[in-house]
Amino acid sequence: MSTSSSSAAERDFKRAYLKILCIIFFALLICLSIFFVNHNENNKYIIETLELNGSAEEGDALFKINCVGCHGITARGLVGPDLHSITKRLNDKEIIKQVTGGLTPPMPSFEIDPVNMSNLLKYLHSLE
Numbered sequence: 001m002s003t004s005s006s007s008a009a010e011r012d013f014k015r016a017y018l019k020i021l022c023i024i025f026f027a028l029l030i031c032l033s034i035f036f037v038n039h040n041e042n043n044k045y046i047i048e049t050l051e052l053n054g055s056a057e058e059g060d061a062l063f064k065i066n067c068v069g070c071h072g073i074t075a076r077g078l079v080g081p082d083l084h085s086i087t088k089r090l091n092d093k094e095i096i097k098q099v100t101g102g103l104t105p106p107m108p109s110f111e112i113d114p115v116n117m118s119n120l121l122k123y124l125h126s127l128e
């Protein structure tokens with residue numbers, strides 16, 4: 001009697017254990033697929049931006065609206081660093097990530113379409 005009740009408890013335990021494993025497995029699967037979808041969208045954005053040939057003047061205007069508060073009117077730096085010769089230190093992909101990623105507070109992330117991002121890149125390349 002006592003042995004059969006303990007094996008029933010064991011079975012319950014195993015069932016609960018399996019259920020938890022399944023839940024963890026599906027949670028991981030969902031996280032992974034979200035990660036891959038995001039990753040592909042980011043890559044698509046970067047590829048699209050890099051295929052464009054932006055305008056430095058348009059980028060200058062964008063910079064004056066969005067960036068001068070922190071990087072200074074001539075991009076010589078204020079709260080944020082001097083951006084002259086930034087294109088020598090960071091490649092275009094890294095700059096795109098810097099502007100759209102919001103990974104280094106207090107610099108915010110900017111939602112900017114590929115055309116304008118390409119303009120900004122062209123402007124940053126024009127700073128020596």
Ligand code: HEC
Nearest residue numbers: 066067069070079080081086095098099104106107108110
């Ligand atoms: C609220 C202030 C703020 C605004 C607005 C801002 N930035 Fe920044 N930015 C920073 C700060 C602070 C850093 C330094 C972050 C760090 O490295 O920790 C930075 C870093 C950078 C860097 C990397 C510099 C390096 O030396 O690695 C680039 C490129 C950049 N910003 C471009 C831009 C552009 C382009 C805009 C406008 C679209 C912009 N930032 C708007 C504050 C700002």
